[in-house]
Amino acid sequence: MQRTLRLTIAVLTALSVLLTLAFAFVLAPGKASAGVSYETYYKDQFGQLFRMQSAYRPSGVLGDTIRIPDPNNPGETIRSPLNKPQDLFVDEEDQIYIADTGNNRIVHLDEKGSLIRILEVPDSPLNGPQGIFVHGNGDIYIADTGNHRIVRLDRDGKLVRVFERPQSKLIPDSFKYDPIKLVVDKRGFLYIATLGGYQGLLQLDTEGRFQSFFGSNKAAFSVTDAVKRLLYTREMYAREISKLPGSITSVDIGTDGFIYTVTKEVDRAQIKKLNIAGLDQLAVKNEQTGKKEERSFGEYSWALADGSLPQLNDAAVDGDGNITVVDTKLNIVSQYDSNGNLLFFWGGQPGGGTAKRGVVTMPSAVETNSQGTLLILDSENHMIQTYRLSEFGAIVHKANSLTQDGRYGESEPLWREVARQNAYYSPALLGLAKAAYQKGEFQRAEELFREAGWAQGYSDSFWQTRLLWFQNQFGLLMNAALVLLGLHLLWRRLRRRIPASLKDRLAVWRRLPTFLKELGHVSALIRRPIDGFQAIRYEGKAGIASSMILFLLAIGSYGVMSSGTNFVFHPESIVSASVFPGLARFAGIWFGFVVCHYLVSSLKQGEGRFRDVFYGSAYSLFPFLLLGLPLTLISNAMTLNESAIFLFLENGLYVWVALLFFWQAQGIHNYSVGEAAINILLSIVTMAVCAVLLFIIYSLTSELWHFIYSVYQEVTIR
Structure with missing residues (x-):
């Protein structure tokens, strides 16, 4: 009995000690904020906030x-x-x-x-x-x-x-x-x-x-003032x-x-x-x-x-x-x-x-x-x-002062200590990147500049890396170019000697499925866009399968462009958590335009049917596939020195798509230039009105749902 009593007392004592320690641990202030009544933050250049x-x-x-x-x-x-x-x-x-x-x-x-x-x-x-x-x-x-x-x-x-x-x-x-x-x-x-x-x-x-x-x-001075x-x-x-x-x-x-x-x-x-x-x-x-x-x-x-x-x-x-x-x-x-x-x-x-x-x-x-x-x-x-x-603030000040003076080597160990204490502090990454660049470690500098989100530093480091790569691989590249040129010349000579009967056997175009032939109609839109859209309306050169394939490929290409373009041209790609919101907006705007464009054209004596507008709008997106993917790939080999070339090609892509939508209105509905321009403008206005109406409907539906749920809670509680 006494032994049981002693054991019970010992267990209760141990539990009380553990509870006391737990409360002390919970109520004690954290080490980083001991004696401080405020929080300290850092905000990077993308607006991300770090405590x-x-x-x-x-x-x-x-x-x-x-x-x-x-x-x-x-x-x-x-x-x-x-x-x-x-x-x-x-x-x-x-x-x-x-x-x-x-x-x-x-x-x-x-x-x-x-x-x-x-x-x-x-x-x-x-x-x-x-x-x-x-x-x-x-x-x-x-x-x-x-x-x-x-x-x-x-x-x-x-x-x-x-x-x-x-x-x-x-x-x-x-x-x-x-x-x-x-x-x-x-x-x-x-x-x-x-x-x-x-x-x-x-x-x-x-x-x-x-x-x-x-x-x-x-x-x-705003646009309204102008x-x-x-x-x-x-x-x-x-x-x-x-x-x-x-x-x-x-x-x-x-x-x-x-x-x-x-x-x-x-x-x-x-x-x-x-x-x-x-x-x-x-x-x-x-x-x-x-x-x-x-x-x-x-x-x-x-x-x-x-x-x-x-x-x-x-x-x-x-x-x-x-x-x-x-x-x-x-x-x-x-x-x-x-x-x-x-x-x-x-x-x-x-x-x-x-x-x-x-x-x-x-x-x-x-x-x-x-x-x-x-x-x-x-x-x-x-x-x-x-x-x-604080100790942390003093190190940051000392390291930053050395960096501002151009003494990157002396600042490197200090920045390394800052990064050890706070891995999300961008100035530390920039300081380490500048030190690596000064030492000629361009690949490491490139990685650090990218992690810090500093486009100019990344571009300079990549330029040096690219230059060294070209110098080392110049001989191999020239030999490869000569081999490709020789193969091209050889093929041209051999092609002339192939019998016509064999060429017919090798021609696979005639045996392709219908939807693949319809995809080939893109080449007609490149050469003569208005005639190509008229062929979609009057000659059945497009179908639901080929249009959906082009639309899905275009939206996929847009996603690749959004996430895969070199961050020096699209810095926001670093902090974008997902490409799906952008793809949803892309698809929503496209489908909204198709519907509104058809409705407007029905009132403006357009000759196109809904499926013709659907097919033509899908085919109008092919520049995203034809130019967007190569541009995304090339951008990762470019620096800010070539930004004018990249921006020219990127803006050219969007201008090309806009012109295809305009020519689609001309070809499918048999409009003149003026009629097509008015139709496109009214379609955009209709899209804006529909967006406002959808927002109002969503807001009212949400309020109605909250009201019904509140009534339900009142009834169930009482």
Whole structure:
């Protein structure tokens, strides 16, 4: 009995220990997110989102315990918190300056957050300052927004001069001089962002004279605007609401002298890196067209954004040129390298009405110090949150800096470690690919560039591989060409000596099945398409079997083109999970056209029957088989240098198919050119109307089903 009791106690003790350990394991935070209240993500160039380990970790809070001397009790201090601060600046000694907007002052802290002094300019009090900049010589520039001016102080805080609104005929009378942010270059020239200043940054010289508007954005121009400009009279167009470019909300300057601007109300080029001529250095060359295009910045995931679009507010540039931007709407921090390529982004929404460590409620400004620490100003919680690089983030920064400098060999072991920690991080693959390319390992570089989805790098690597292959195989290729030429000449001589009776015995065309002969009618469509379609209608040159074979072969060829074309020409093929949705759309559009085309032609005195339209539409797809498959095969031996040839052939294929559909309308229905054009146009319009009707029917049917199911649930429950 005692033995049984002891055994029972031992089993219960063991179970309790196991349950305790299980609960501890379940409730314990993961290693990657320990102490972090937000998630970190990376988004590749195809828009695929990857969750990753933290690149930055919260390290502390500054500016939340500011104390100043008590004017009523000498020797005592009182708490004087920040009040809706709007900007901060970190100087070369990592000292911090805060534009304390609500308190009409500048707060100067040391690198640890201890108060050094308060700048209030008693000779000319500040009024809602929103911007602060400290020059290398120690001069302090303040965007005194409420007083419509720029204030310059010396390093001791004494007023040196005031920059009022400049006088110039080039500045319109409607321009409002409300400075919100500013930077000063090495020459002492001021670049001022003004509230609502869509003209760009206001550039002043050292004496406050107007020089130019710098780095302005472009106004959006849509197809609707083009139609309005074409159709409206001058008076009507003048009454339209003017479309203005987005105004710059923030400005920063890097150690390299480039001016960085941030704009909210635009969907592209939210961040610009401007040289002295005002040209954006973050614009990239399109790999297909070769033209420079503006990129879109400001990252988000649906888990963080909840459907909202980014609203970037401020940017900071570190010593390596990495650009960090904050989003006031989504509370997301995004970081890019010096070329504008995404490194990572993170963020989170505060919950329960309480502030979380590392989660900023209203980020109004961001800065970075010489140690790589990020400082983000929270205007709602009236403090600065600081973030230090994690081990992973530090490796990424170091490796990327070496890569940007062209030191690929030194960066390779670092990128290898990054890839070991996160195999889905594309910058690591790109870094390894560039290192392999530099070492002459072109095949490995080709594989890595493809895995990373970088078309230009893959194309360059493949060009080198192809060149080496041709050099090694040139002799064999020439010998093969000579042998084929000799065989061709020999066949031509032997063919002339074959007796006519033997030729008749060898001719198999007459013994082919009917549907194979009908397939041969494609050759007539190549030579004389209109006559060929007329033969389908009046001479029965096509049948259901041959038409279905051509349709299935065409749709199969389209699938091969979609998935098998070299990814440098169709980059989306890398991330396409399946070709079946594309094939379904292809078949749906084709069948919809057949039905609508027949219905329209019935009303427009067309002579073709439904089966004739079906046969002719199927035969019109043969270019996908005749040209699409060889083009897909050839594309895998081409580089971006031959993109013009590929695009010419690909566009030619679709133009050829469109012309065959047009000639089919002429031949089968006996239409003139004008009648065929009207018929095709009406068929397309009918297809659009049918698509809308099908969508409405589907929506109503879905709603009806949900209603019936809800009623059924109510009845069964009660």
